[in-house]
Amino acid sequence: MSEELYKNMAQAVIDGDDEEAAALAQQALDAGIGPLDAINKGFTPGMDTVGELYASGEYFLPDLILGGEAMKAALAVLEPALNAAGQQREVLGKLVLGTVKGDIHEIGKSLVGSMFAANGFEVYDLGIDIESADFVTAVQEYQADLLGLSALLTTTMLHQRTVIELLEEAGIRDQVKVLVGGCPVTQQWADDIGADGFAEDAANAVMVAKRLLGK
Numbered sequence: 001m002s003e004e005l006y007k008n009m010a011q012a013v014i015d016g017d018d019e020e021a022a023a024l025a026q027q028a029l030d031a032g033i034g035p036l037d038a039i040n041k042g043f044t045p046g047m048d049t050v051g052e053l054y055a056s057g058e059y060f061l062p063d064l065i066l067g068g069e070a071m072k073a074a075l076a077v078l079e080p081a082l083n084a085a086g087q088q089r090e091v092l093g094k095l096v097l098g099t100v101k102g103d104i105h106e107i108g109k110s111l112v113g114s115m116f117a118a119n120g121f122e123v124y125d126l127g128i129d130i131e132s133a134d135f136v137t138a139v140q141e142y143q144a145d146l147l148g149l150s151a152l153l154t155t156t157m158l159h160q161r162t163v164i165e166l167l168e169e170a171g172i173r174d175q176v177k178v179l180v181g182g183c184p185v186t187q188q189w190a191d192d193i194g195a196d197g198f199a200e201d202a203a204n205a206v207m208v209a210k211r212l213l214g215k
């Protein structure tokens, strides 16, 4: 039964149907399916298909936007359930998070933020299209242990390097662990730019962060 539900979730994103996506998310919670399973096995595969259809020229920008809206509608239902797990825990660390300059992709970044919150981190989500210098200011202001930089475009991932350079210039590079991610980002890239960690998805990001902080 849950296999069919996962298929319908993916289809709702492919169809760009936000009402159906939200309804299926609620149906999953009511059926006792974990919010992370609904995201990873249902909605994200649909989002990936949208990306593939766009890359192959079958889908256009409006389809990309509708797919994103459907995914967001589902996450709006699922995220409170994800976050609830983090409420009674001790604070493991402070994370400043955002999508880099020139990049407006927010869904994966927000999911990363929810996973950290669910796992007991204090999360300061700066949002999308964030100036490189603003990350440095936020790290100082919030005394962050971790800085998470999301980038979804091959052109914008370059700003992950810029932020690290600015942390060095400000003399605070060794005070914060830098975690990078997003679909074009690889471990090789993370090593090249001197990031402390890379994760390919939100759940792994939390695991990498805990390891970096010795938690």
Ligand code: B1M
Binding pocket: 044, 047, 048, 049, 050, 051, 052, 054, 055, 061, 064, 065, 067, 068, 069, 071, 102, 103, 104, 105, 106, 107, 108, 109, 111, 112, 147, 148, 149, 150, 151, 152, 153, 154, 155, 179, 180, 181, 182, 183, 184, 198, 199, 200, 201, 202, 203, 205
């Ligand atoms: Co855009 N887009 N998009 N897009 N979009 C991609 C990224 C693309 C791969 C699609 C494609 O061609 N196949 C392609 C990039 C190609 C490239 O750079 N090589 C692309 C393009 C080209 C564009 C535009 C340039 C299109 C245009 O205007 N012609 C434009 C750029 C706008 C800009 O940013 N300046 C654009 C715009 C958009 C929308 C606004 C329409 C929309 C985003 C809506 C929104 O976020 N509110 C959109 C969407 C939806 C996508 C795809 C289809 C899906 C992204 C997504 O939300 N995935 C995407 C293709 C794809 O990924 N399949 C695509 C679901 C999400 C849960 O996954 O974001 O990957 P993801 O996050 C994952 C991991 O990457 C990781 O964990 C997350 C959860 O597990 N992760 C981290 C992410 N950040 C992390 C940080 C970490 C650790 C892990 O540590 C800090």
